[in-house]
Amino acid sequence: MRRLFGSVRARATLAATLVVAVALLAAGAAVLLSLRSNLIDQAGTQAERAARNVAADLSGGTPYTGLELDDDDEPVQVVDAHGRLVAATEHLENISGTGVTEVKPRSPAGGTGGTGATKGTGATGDSGDAGDSDDDTTGDDTTGDDAAGDDRSALEPGEIADDVRLTAGSATIDGKPADYRFAAVEVEVPDKGTLTVYAGASLDPEQSAVDTAQTVMLVGFPLLLGVVATVTWLVTRRALRPVEGIRAEMAAITASQDLARRVPVPDTHDEVARLARTTNETLAALETSVERQRRFVADASHELRSPIASLRTQLEVAAAHPELLDLDGAVEDTVRLQHLAADLLLLARLDAGERPQNTRFDLAAVVQEQAAGRTDVTVDAEGVEVAGSRGQVERLLANLLDNAQRHARSRVAVAVRRDGRQAVVEVADDGDGVPAGDRERIFERFVRLDEARARDDGGAGLGLAIARDVAARHGGTLTVRDAAAGGALFELRLPVA
Template identity: 45%
Template structure:
């Protein structure tokens, strides 16, 4: 079996060639159908004219015969002129009583078959098939006559053939012109696509601020260019966020790692100082800080890659809130107010506990002395509110604080040792449960965190393993 060359495979042809061939096929098919219909109508129109002329001559002869005799019939009515090829008058015995050509000895039609006016009949086999016979009967004092007038259709056939020849010559030219025009127009349209492609090919990681040219015409290519620019803007923003994330993570890890390294170097040079105080006061806290930071980073990386995997189980939010209130009361210097209503939802208990702990820890870190925790239910929604009496959060910063490694100005940034990832993790956990977290102003002018969760989670949640 012979293998088809690659250049003959339509899948290997470019868009311009495929479009040109498609245009040629479509135009060719339409032209062929239109030409066939036009030639058919043209031929039928010419034949109707021939039949009309023959019928008119036959009616005129019948009119003269009914008013006079056969001998008085004007000679002009018996002449074969123009579209009229043969004129015959046949008597009741089937004999030609008068005709336009004495050499024709047989009637064009069998008189016995003519009973009513007819047009467009084919003559008997003795005559050329190009003749179209119109027949009329005339009853006169001299008897019954059949008037036969034949029109010659050969000129009409020649006219149709000439038109068909012109179409056969001009049709391929029209098809070729359509294919060429399509090829050129598609090529012109693809210039914008090529400009977009070449610009995108030249954009590297160091030049993500560049954008592709947008054509003036507001068509699909212009929309493609706008969409490409939007995508480049998102990639640039993501790249910048990734760079900031890596830089911030490196900075956060450098501090505990430096403290651990310094302590170990001190213990190496002076083994006698490696005691419980150094281990418990420096090594273990800094190690725990670094461990917590790494866990936070892994949590956010998992959320970015495939979303947080939350388990589906019954969770009592009131119990989680009460646990955080007890833990906060155990610290010195805080007044904890609670208004907790029993609310049970479906969710992941460890992750919800972590989110609530992060919010309460944030409130405690910035409160002067009071933190309030409220749990309530509003229809099919569970509402958790955490208030503090700290400096609060400006409206412009209330969305930004859920970003990663975000710390606000010093009036709300006491040295808490936090990494700036806690609220980002809260946002991811709450979103994974189909809820939302917003920030407002507490009754004491501080920050108010409001967590809104569905009692029955709307989206599917994987069962606990």
């Protein structure tokens, strides 16, 4: 299980499925709530329509017993201003949610109502005649009292109220219980006062529709999630196939140690293709670095072999013939070996990424120190501060001055100035200069131009390489161009502190 969910493919599939599942649940809940609300509103509208139809009949003078209350088997109650039930749906067994729990109309004298000639059930006192005394008892005797003591109704005779009250409740008709949405509408009836009509609309269709939608969601959502998971799994597999190819090739390169090999680059323009190209660039840089290191080791071994062999020969000759000991030559070889070892050590530290110190010092003062004691070297220095390793910068300047003196015919000129946010050091000689095609090659390690190949004159070919590496480590540059006097001009630029 851990191995399965340890893959990007499995995690992407799981994440996509979870996101879709959450979205579906939220959308499903919203749909169900919206559907239920709309259906309840429809039931309320239906109940209001039924209540207004009954109110219109009452407003038109229809007696209680003449009301059509059983056409749709929906519960209807008509209540007078005193809260007495004066008409109701036939076969209504119980009801709640209207505020009136009675199901049989009461006569004005308090008895139960009988069954009228029509489908509704009304109070027996309502005969529909204008001069009926029982009718007066039910309606007219209370109308005046209502008008005098109850300000809740300001309706004109025969007027139906615009307002409607909606409530939820239940009712049982002919032994069938159900939930209903009730609407209450008031109507002012001449000779009867203010009557309230309660009509209900069944919520069974609403519940049925919600149950159907919920069933569809319960069946459809898992199927949809399965489709999402399958599609995500297949799409992710196809998208990650190039990554597996890159991984396999990198494993083969590691096993074979052949840095000349490259990973396959897909024909797409997405992140995987950029990853493949970056990986190949890294492999190329690594191959160059390894090849450079091998060449460096070979060149260093070659450069070390000569002074060591010379020194050994002199010591062996001196051991056999002390009078032939060339002490000056032995010291010279030893010093040369010491300098070479120091150069190699500094290059190794630079290659290892050693960061220079952040010491502030005057570059002009360092130039003056390095030029002191050297013949035919003139200095024109302007004070400017830089930051970094003073020792490494001293070594850089010493190498530039050594190189200039080695190739100069008569003099070397050094200038120090400030150029914006950079400190500039120019070292110029009046020698033969550097050919344009060799101006970058001379900064490579162990490179000596043909005219300076002699070890006694040209050194090991590490001075300029060290100088450029030190400049780069300090955020600067070192370049060469033709000098005004016809020789070479080395320009060093370092950031001002």
